[in-house]
Amino acid sequence: MGLRARPTLLFLMFLPIVAPNGRRLRSHSLQYFFMGASEPDLGLPLFEALGYVDDKLFVSYSHESRRAEFRDPWVSEGTTSQLWLQLSQSLKGWDHMFTIDFWTIMDNHNHSEKSHTLQVILGCEIQEDNSTSGFWKYGYDGQDHLEFCPETLDWKAADSKAQATKLEWEVTKIRAKQNRAYLERDCPEQLHQLLELGREVLDQQVPPSLVKVTHHMVSESTTLRCHALNFLSQNITMRWLKDKEPLNTKDIEPVEILPNGDGTYQSWIAVAVSPGEEQRYICQVEHPGLDQPLTAIWEPSSSGPxxxxxxxxxxxxxxxxxxxxxxxxxxxxxxxxxxxxxxxxxxxxxxxxxxxxxxxxx
CATH class of the missing domain: 1.20.5 (Single alpha-helices involved in coiled-coils or other helix-helix interfaces)
Structure with a gap:
């Protein structure tokens, strides 16, 4: 796998795509992705930042340009100068912080030579009941590394190699208090402002254009996979029913939600079945753009005979x-x-x- 792809995959691992029952929480989120390389020969920038409201890219920043750029008309047309200044200053500050953190982590790994990568994701969510939650995670060389815990003002290390940095950052609580203040106060305030600007764009609800079930056999294993295509937003619920009763989630592969590249999404959910019992399973799909749930079953192709x-x-x-x-x-x-x-x-x-x-x- 290429080095450029590794940070992207890590970010996908971080994203809170769905709840355990296959239903994405109906919330709004503000997320910033930071990535960079210690040496330019990896094809990655020294620092690059991307900002998303829900699934919409709205701002970008690079170490080379030293300035923020709006990436969607609804932001550039409605953003006040005060909000724009706040965003620019935050991104410049994170650029500086990213470099310091990068060298700290490399020193604690004794990595003074060769090229390495650092990835960060931070942001907040606002739930339907107006409660908020924040997240701040680090990845190093494509692997989980450190995660900030706002409640306890400390860091959770993903492995033993992250312990040295964890202890160093926990010597004083000043950094931790600043992080918590951003996640619990500044981030939700900024998210509310952006939601007001992009309400018409962000609230679009396009239901799936197609829901279908496919049949897959590998050795002696049989799997049914339900696909939902071309929908917007990501607030989708997919579940399997057996004899019209919901299946236990432990028997089902988690829902996967992937972008199509045109602003819409596709999703699928799979379940292992016993051969000959395929007709007992029904895929049910719910989406805010639908008046009622869609259902689909596997239909054996009559084209074979x-x-x-x-x-x-x-x-x-x-x-x-x-x-x-x-x-x-x-x-x-x-x-x-x-x-x-x-x-x-x-x-x-x-x-x-x-x-x-x-x-x-x-």
Whole structure:
């Protein structure tokens, strides 16, 4: 896997895509993704930041340009100068902080040589009941590293290699208090402002254009996979029913939600089934853009026997065709042999006649 892809995959691991029951919490979020490399030869910038409201990219920043850029018209057209100044100053401050944290982590790993990468995700969510929660996580060289805990003002280390940095950051509580103040106060305030600016854009609800179930067999295992295509927003619920009763979540693979590249999303959820029991399973999909849930079942393709029949018919026709050609070839050969035989016989008789004539003359 390329080095450029590794931070992206880590960010996807961090994203709170769905709740355990397959339902994404109906909330709004403000998230910032930071990434950078210690050496430019990795093809990554020294520092780059991307800001998202829900799933909409609205701002970007790079160490090289040292300035923030709006990435969506609804932000650039409605943002006040005060909010713009606040965003720019925050991103410049995080650029500086990112560099310091990067070198601290590298020193604690004794990584003074070779190239390394650092990834950070931080932000907040506002739930339907107006409660808020924050998150602040670090990844190093494509692996989980440290996670900030606002309630206890300390850091959770993903492995033993992160312990040294954890202890260093916990020597004083000043940094931790500043982090908590941002996650619990500044971030939700900023998110409320952005939601007011982009309400019409962010509240779009496009239901899935198609829900279908596919059948997959690997060795002796049979899996049904339910696909929901081309929907917006990500607030989607997908579940499996067996005999019209919801299945236990432990029997189901978690919902996957992936971007299509055109602003919409696709999602799927899978379940392992016993061969021959596929018709007992129903996929149910709920989305804010739907008046009522959509359902789908696996429908065995009727084209299989038809294809076999068509292939068999074609095979018979081909056999008959070539048999006819072979018959004609053999028939022509027989006719040719008879003709040649008559010709040779006639030639011999003619010679005999000439011989007799010559003998009679002498």
């Amino acid at each position: 038809l294809v076999i029949g068509i292939v068999s018919g074609i095979t018979v026709c081909v056999i008959i065709f070539f048999a006819g050609i072979l018959y004609r070839i053999l028939k022509r050969r027989n006719v040719s042999r008879r003709t040649m035989g008559d010709y040779v016989l006639a030639e011999v008789n003619l010679t005999q006649v000439k011989g007799k004539q010559q003998k009679t003359t002498y």
